[in-house]
Amino acid sequence: MNVQFKIWRGDASGGKFREYATEVSEGMVVLDAVHDIQRTQANDLACRWNCKAGKCGSCSAEVNGMPKLMCMTRMSDLPLDRPITIEPMKAFPIVKDLITDVSWNFRVKQKIKKFKPRPPDAPDGTWRMQQEDIDRVQEFRKCIECFLCQDVCHVLRDHQMHDRFIGPRFLIYAAALEMHPLDTENRVAELREAHGIGYCNITKCCTKVCPEEIEITDNGIIPLKERVVDEFYDPLGWLWRTGKRKREP
Amino acid sequence: MADYETFQHDVLVIGAGGAGLRAAIEASAAGVSVGLICKSLLGKAHTVMAEGGIAAALANVDERDNWKVHFADTVRGGQYVNQWRMAELHAKEAPDRVRELEAWGAVFDRTKDGRILQRNFGGHKYPRLAHVGDRTGLEMIRTLQDHGVHQGIDVHMERTILTLLKQSGRVVGALGYDRERGRFLVFRAKAIVLATGGIGRAYKITSNSWEYTGDGHALAYVAGAELIDMEFVQFHPTGMVWPPSVCGILVTEGVRGEGGILTNKDGRRFMFDSIPENYRAQTADNEEEGWRYCQGDKDARRPPELLTRDHIARCIVREIKEGRGSPHGGVFLDIAWIKKKIPNAAEHIKKKLPSMYHQFKQLADIDITEQPMEVGPTTHYVMGGIRVDSDTQMSRLPGLFAAGECAAGINGANRLGGNSLSDLLVFGKRAGEFAAQFAKENQLGDINGNEIENVAHEALRPFERSRGENPYMLQRDLQETMQDNVGIVRNEAEMTSQLEYLRKLWERASHVGVSGNREFNPGWHTALDLKNLLTVSEAVTRAALERKESRGAQFREDYPEKDARFANVNTIIWRGEDGRMNVRLDPLPEMPDYLKQVIEEMK
Ligand SMILES: Cc1cc2nc3c(=O)[nH]c(=O)nc-3n(C[C@H](O)[C@H](O)[C@H](O)COP(=O)(O)OP(=O)(O)OC[C@H]3O[C@@H](n4cnc5c(N)ncnc54)[C@H](O)[C@@H]3O)c2cc1C
Ligand code: SF4
Ligand code: SF4
Ligand code: FES
Numbered sequence: 050m051n052v053q054f055k056i057w058r059g060d061a062s063g064g065k066f067r068e069y070a071t072e073v074s075e076g077m078v079v080l081d082a083v084h085d086i087q088r089t090q091a092n093d094l095a096c097r098w099n100c101k102a103g104k105c106g107s108c109s110a111e112v113n114g115m116p117k118l119m120c121m122t123r124m125s126d127l128p129l130d131r132p133i134t135i136e137p138m139k140a141f142p143i144v145k146d147l148i149t150d151v152s153w154n155f156r157v158k159q160k161i162k163k164f165k166p167r168p169p170d171a172p173d174g175t176w177r178m179q180q181e182d183i184d185r186v187q188e189f190r191k192c193i194e195c196f197l198c199q200d201v202c203h204v205l206r207d208h209q210m211h212d213r214f215i216g217p218r219f220l221i222y223a224a225a226l227e228m229h230p231l232d233t234e235n236r237v238a239e240l241r242e243a244h245g246i247g248y249c250n251i252t253k254c255c256t257k258v259c260p261e262e263i264e265i266t267d268n269g270i271i272p273l274k275e276r277v278v279d280e281f282y283d284p285l286g287w288l289w290r291t292g293k294r295k296r297e298p
Numbered sequence: 299m300a301d302y303e304t305f306q307h308d309v310l311v312i313g314a315g316g317a318g319l320r321a322a323i324e325a326s327a328a329g330v331s332v333g334l335i336c337k338s339l340l341g342k343a344h345t346v347m348a349e350g351g352i353a354a355a356l357a358n359v360d361e362r363d364n365w366k367v368h369f370a371d372t373v374r375g376g377q378y379v380n381q382w383r384m385a386e387l388h389a390k391e392a393p394d395r396v397r398e399l400e401a402w403g404a405v406f407d408r409t410k411d412g413r414i415l416q417r418n419f420g421g422h423k424y425p426r427l428a429h430v431g432d433r434t435g436l437e438m439i440r441t442l443q444d445h446g447v448h449q450g451i452d453v454h455m456e457r458t459i460l461t462l463l464k465q466s467g468r469v470v471g472a473l474g475y476d477r478e479r480g481r482f483l484v485f486r487a488k489a490i491v492l493a494t495g496g497i498g499r500a501y502k503i504t505s506n507s508w509e510y511t512g513d514g515h516a517l518a519y520v521a522g523a524e525l526i527d528m529e530f531v532q533f534h535p536t537g538m539v540w541p542p543s544v545c546g547i548l549v550t551e552g553v554r555g556e557g558g559i560l561t562n563k564d565g566r567r568f569m570f571d572s573i574p575e576n577y578r579a580q581t582a583d584n585e586e587e588g589w590r591y592c593q594g595d596k597d598a599r600r601p602p603e604l605l606t607r608d609h610i611a612r613c614i615v616r617e618i619k620e621g622r623g624s625p626h627g628g629v630f631l632d633i634a635w636i637k638k639k640i641p642n643a644a645e646h647i648k649k650k651l652p653s654m655y656h657q658f659k660q661l662a663d664i665d666i667t668e669q670p671m672e673v674g675p676t677t678h679y680v681m682g683g684i685r686v687d688s689d690t691q692m693s694r695l696p697g698l699f700a701a702g703e704c705a706a707g708i709n710g711a712n713r714l715g716g717n718s719l720s721d722l723l724v725f726g727k728r729a730g731e732f733a734a735q736f737a738k739e740n741q742l743g744d745i746n747g748n749e750i751e752n753v754a755h756e757a758l759r760p761f762e763r764s765r766g767e768n769p770y771m772l773q774r775d776l777q778e779t780m781q782d783n784v785g786i787v788r789n790e791a792e793m794t795s796q797l798e799y800l801r802k803l804w805e806r807a808s809h810v811g812v813s814g815n816r817e818f819n820p821g822w823h824t825a826l827d828l829k830n831l832l833t834v835s836e837a838v839t840r841a842a843l844e845r846k847e848s849r850g851a852q853f854r855e856d857y858p859e860k861d862a863r864f865a866n867v868n869t870i871i872w873r874g875e876d877g878r879m880n881v882r883l884d885p886l887p888e889m890p891d892y893l894k895q896v897i898e899e900m901k
Contacts, residue, residue, distance in 0.1 A: 060817065076541020076662065088770040092821025093814030097338070099507040102547050102657055104436065105342045121660055144478055145818040152455075155340060155447075163448045164403035175397055177412030183405050187430065190405060190437060194341055229403065 050074075052129050054082065056094065057136035060145045066134065067091075073124045080108055080119035083135065083147075095146040103260055106195030110147050111136045116197040116258045138200040151196055157215050160243070161223055166231040182230050189225035189269060191261045192218065198255035198265060204248045214245035217255035221269035227276070237280045246270070246277055302750070304484040307333035307452065308737040309730070310472060312459050312514065313493030315343035316435075316722030317702025317729070319442035320395075321491045324730030326449045330737045333485060334446075335454045335474065337509050341443050344495050344507060344703075345722065348435025349550035349653065351417055351427025352723070353716030354392035358409055359416045360424040360596060365389040367423050369893070370900035372717060374576065375421040375606050376681075376710020377850040377860070379527070379868060382889045383688035384708040388717070388724050395723035396428050404441040406430055418555040418592060421606045421714040423580065423900075425594070432552050432651045438719060457483060459513065460826065461753045462490065462521040463745055468696040469521060470743030473750050475757070477823065480816025482754050486745060488737035491691075491729045492518055492684060492700040493722075497531075497834040499827075501677035501785070502777040505537055505548040511827040512834030514704035518684045519833060523693035525871040526706045526884075528682035528834070529841035530851045532713055533786050535560075535610040537676025539628035544661045546676040549631060549654060551715040553671075554603040556650050557592040558633040560614070561670070562622035568629075569602035572613055577605055579901075589639060608712040608851045611675040615786055618674065628674035634667055643667065675786055679718065680834075681709040681851065682841065685870065691729035697736055701729035711850020758816075760825045766811020769825035776803055776831060784839050789856045793843050800836050807832060833879075840881045841869040 052073045055066040071085045080098055087094045099105040101120045108119040112135055113127060119135070127133055141149035170176045198217040204210050215223075223236050223244065240246045249270055256265045263269070308330035311322045318334060326332045336343060355368040368389035373380050400406065400414065406428050407415040416425045430437040447453070459474040463484075471486040494514030498506025519525055536549040554560075562568050573581045581602050582588040588601025603610070614629050624630050633651070637643040644667035648655050651666070658664040658671060683706035684693050691699045702722045709717065760766065783796035807828045812821040847861035848854050867883040874880050 074542065077543045078661070081543045087820060088768075088774075092768065092770065092812055092824075093819040095818040095820060097342075099338055099342045099344075099509065100347045101507070101544075102347070102653075103660070104347045104433070104653065105338075105507075107338065107342050123660070148818055151339065155453075155455075158444070159447050163444065166401060166403075169401075174401070175413065176400065178405075178408055179412055180408040183408065186405050187407075190430075190440065191433065193346075193436065226403075229405065232403075 050129065052082070052124070053132035054086065055132045055134045056083070056086070056146070058094070058146050059143070061143050064143070068132065073129065077124045078120055079112055079117070079122040079124065079133070079135065082124065083119060095144075095148045097148055104193060106193030109138055109195045109197050109200065111138060116200050118195060118197070118260050121260060138196065140200045140202070140206040141196070153211055154194070154196055154199065154218065157219050158222065161215070161219060161226070162234050162236050162239070164226055164229065164232055165234040167233050176231055178230050185268060186225050186228050188263055189221045191263060192221065193261060194218065195260060197258045197260065201254045201258050203252065203254070210245070210248060214248040217249070217265045217270065219244070220246060220249065220273060221263060221265050224269040224273050227273065237277055240273060241277045241281060246274060249274070302482045302484045304486060305333060305452070305454070306486045306742070307331050308487065309333070309489050309491065309733045310485050310487035311335070311491045311493060312472065313343070313495060313702070313704070314340055314453070315345035315493060315495055315702060316438055316442060316719060317726040318343075318491065318493030319439065319446050320723050320726030321493060321701055321730035321733065322451045323442065323446050323449060324727045325734040326451050328731060328734035330734045331452075333452045333454060333487070335457050335459060335485070337456065337458050337477070339455050340453055341439055343439065344509065345435045345439045345719070347548070348438070348719055349432040349548065350419060350552040350555065351429030351434045351716050352392070352396055352438065352719040353419065353422060353426050353714065354396040354428060354720050355389060355426060356393050356396065356414060356416060356428065358413045359594070363424040363426060366896045367900060368392070368426065370897050371422055372708070372714060373710065373897065375712050375714040377712060378710065378865065379849065379886060380710030381688050381707035382887065382893055384725070386893060387688065388708050388721060391724045392720040395720065395727065399438065399441050399723070402441050402445040404437050406437070417552065418600065418604060419715040420551055420554065420604045420610070422716065427555070427716040429552070431649070432550050432653045434719065458823070458826070459517065460757060462517050462698070463749060464521060465743040465746070468743060469698045471745055473753055478818055480819065480822070484745060484750065486742055488740050488742055489697045489699065489733040491733050492698070492704055493702045493726065493729070494704045496680045496703045497838070498677045498680070500776065500780050500831050500835045500838070502781040503537065503546040504677040505534060505546055506677065511830045513827070513830045514700065515683060515837070516830035516833040518693060518698065518700060519837070519871065519873055521695055521698065522873065523695050523698060524685040525837055526682060526685040526868050527710070527841070528680070528837040528871055529845050529869060530681035530709070530711050531677065531838060532607060532679040532681060532851050533611045533675040534678035535607055535614050535675055536631055536673040538662065539672050539674040540626035541662060547657070547661070548676065548678065549671060549673050550651070553631060553633050553651060553654060556633060556647070557589065557636045558603065558631055559601070559635060560603050560610070561630045561632060562617045563624060564622060568617055568622070569605065569610065569613060573602050573605065574609060581605065606712055606714065611786060612853055614675060624672045626672050628672040630670040631673045632670035634669060679703065679713055681711065681713055682706050682838070689728070690732035691725055692732060692736070697740065699729040699733045701725040711852065757826060760810050760812040760822060763809065763811030764813050766809045767806055769810045769812065769821060769828060772803060772806055772810060772828060773824060773831065776835060780835055784835070784842055786853060788842055788852065788854050790843065793839050796839050797836070800832060800839065804832055836879055837871045840879060841871060844869050844881045844883065
């Protein structure tokens with residue numbers, strides 16, 4: 050079946066949707082169509098990809114206005130009787146075509162205090178952790194850094210508060226560190242100040258688009274917010290609780 | 299020389315997968331300045347896709363495991379043409395490298411007593427793979443990346459190296475371009491580590507991404523280093539076969555490690571029909587025993603689905619060829635059957651193989667907790683690569699090191715699953731350590747402006763031929779012919795004709811044209827990668843012709859048996875003065891008695 054596409058072409062100085070058409074066969078995903086167009090009609094059409102299996106988080110774009118991994122979006126799930134629009138993420142500066150400058154995310158991550166483990170539990174330098182104590186952390190560590198959650202968060206997308214708010218991706222990154230059973234660092238003050246957790250008003254848009262189905266808000270941001278509030282109003286109680294949490298193996 | 303932006307590092311690491319990151323961390327910890335370059339964004343290298351696990355004899359699940367067993371398994375799997383010293387170092391050092399990841403924040407799945415859990419994998423005698431569900435590579439690359447960025451490593455993302463620069467026989471830098479603007483960049487360094495990964499894009503059906511064009515192999519070869527074992531290309535037995543657009547995407551061996559079985563259209567577990575002699579003593583001879591093994595029964599032997607990849611891939615090809623395949627030209631891989639054996643099987647499968655569940659559900663409308671998957675072989679990994687010193691990872695070019703998939707020696711004729719991630723850690727660390735040492739003992743060299751001008755000029759030629767041939771079409775023709783002529787089953791006639799065809803492709807490559815401008819132009823990038831793809835394709839073909847026998851991943855229908863004449867040699871590829879590719883056979887280094895004894899004990 051022949052399907053119409055409107056793909057945004059351009060760079061930082063501007064651009065527009067250009068029309069293409071390509072054959073769509075059984076099982077195809079949006080990224081396949083983009084590759085077909087690139088191969089046969091527009092060799093210089095820029096897009097990122099690596100794994101083609103939802104594992105690397107490279108191919109993020111907005112398909113019919115929805116933030117998606119192009120490699121995991123089946124053509125058969127889209128209405129094919131009208132043109133399919135593909136455009137770059139909105140929360141980051143355009144580089145070219147479907148590619149945005151996501152380097153801000155890498156700079157933000159570097160500002161979050163790194164993992165600092167307690168001394169090893171065993172003489173051979175290893176630790177003991179129970180599976181049920183790490184399930185939550187493992188959930189957050191499934192993140193493939195596609196930055197789709199950053200793309201939809203209104204604090205970044207609409208209000209452009211990139212200098213005051215680290216966004217959902219890095220809130221759950223901080224949560225994964227804070228909830229890591231071995232970690233002894235405390236990131237609560239920064240979360241409240243420099244990382245701007247208070248700007249999140251729990252709209253849950255981030256959770257809805259996460260291709261890894263991480264419960265970003267319920268499991269990550271809300272507990273983190275509670276910690277921040279607890280420590281801020283009740284520093285002693287917090288210290289007691291963290292100590293307890295982190296000492297129990 | 300035009301005024302190119304120039305960077306200066308003591309150690310330049312080319313490639314930011316597991317091997318490159320681990321090398322960069324080690325070099326930086328040794329106190330030298332480090333630059334790290336990658337073609338994609340940081341954290342997107344192939345390593346992120348690894349699923350099943352990291353092999354290391356931690357002995358957390360089975361206390362009988364130790365480095366000797368791991369060593370013996372590795373060289374048995376490699377059909378004894380591995381570099382013994384690398385296999386030894388790897389087996390001895392992998393456990394420490396894994397524990398180190400935990401100290402840097404990795405969160406592996408746990409045993410009941412709270413230690414790192416290990417799972418079964420093909421060719422490993424005991425459960426040995428440290429893992430996180432089926433996303434181990436993500437855990438590993440993220441841990442290294444997050445640890446590394448706090449160490450002051452300069453990361454150059456989305457930049458591609460085009461050539462290595464030399465001065466009187468030693469490497470002194472590299473020339474590359476940034477993908478975003480298409481500008482040329484000069485990197486000066488005292489030592490360089492190549493960690494560029496594999497060559498899978500030379501084939502049509504592959505689990506590998508666009509990055510795998512054999513850049514490091516070709517860069518090193520052109521600069522004067524040697525390649526070794528290039529005939530050994532691993533075809534993973536289980537790639538997706540349907541729908542066509544996902545053909546080649548990997549289905550982790552972890553599925554079989556968790557009890558998955560291979561069946562043909564008649565429902566027969568065909569792997570029981572062909573257990574090779576040298577594995578017979580270790581392999582279950584009935585289904586019941588195989589299942590007990592997967593459940594952790596230490597008296598049981600492993601099911602034949604956990605034989606080595608080369609063998610299983612060939613058995614699958616046989617089933618398909620003889621008309622016993624699945625509807626879309628594969629065979630069945632069934633994990634849903636464990637429902638008959640354990641309660642809550644569906645939940646268990648989703649927990650241990652979440653991304654496989656997701657991948658099949660989303661891309662193929664298959665629920666793997668209910669239905670079997672259809673699978674067939676896919677080009678996955680290259681055992682061959684840059685020849686390095688086993689201890690230091692230095693190539694024969696002073697100052698040029700290599701680690702990870704682009705280096706060779708540890709795997710011999712066939713790699714065991716899980717041995718790559720551990721290889722990246724063990725030899726990435728060593729490469730970083732010795733590159734740092736080299737950098738401390740040597741000064742920066744001089745860069746030859748003319749050389750740079752020539753390469754830059756050549757790289758821009760495709761823009762002068764906007765009506766020239768489409769680079770994607772050339773790439774496709776290469777992939778299809780390599781698949782057909784130098785694939786799983788090989789013979790002299792097809793490979794000789796492929797050499798002839800490669801000559802034509804080289805000729806066509808000098809006529810490719812690209813449109814548009816230099817800014818983020820994938821057509822141009824594809825045109826530039828062609829040279830590397832052609833170089834490695836030729837190397838694979840020449841080495842495969844030279845090895846007139848079947849061993850490990852190389853199966854020659856004209857020489858279907860192992861041949862003693864090739865039992866103790868490696869193929870070596872190098873570039874002659876005249877620019878032509880040469881091949882020769884070099885004897886393996888003699889294995890010391892204490893290792894021979896280990897092999898004997900583990901028989
Ligand atoms: C789907 C899949 C699953 C796998 N599962 C497992 C598993 O469970 N266990 C296991 O042990 N192994 C597994 N493997 C194999 C293993 O993942 C790879 O062999 C390994 O990750 C390679 O790591 P590397 O560091 O050598 O290279 P990579 O991780 O591929 O990194 C290569 C780097 O080099 C860069 N690069 C390349 N060329 C250039 C250039 N010209 N200029 C600049 N930079 C360049 C790339 O951008 C990239 O950053 C799997 C492989 C695949 C594809
Ligand atoms: S829940 Fe918070 S972080 Fe998520 S999108 Fe809404 S405001 Fe942003
Ligand atoms: S949390 Fe989810 S949406 Fe956000 S970057 Fe990670 S994987 Fe993507
Ligand atoms: S290409 Fe890796 S997530 Fe889409």
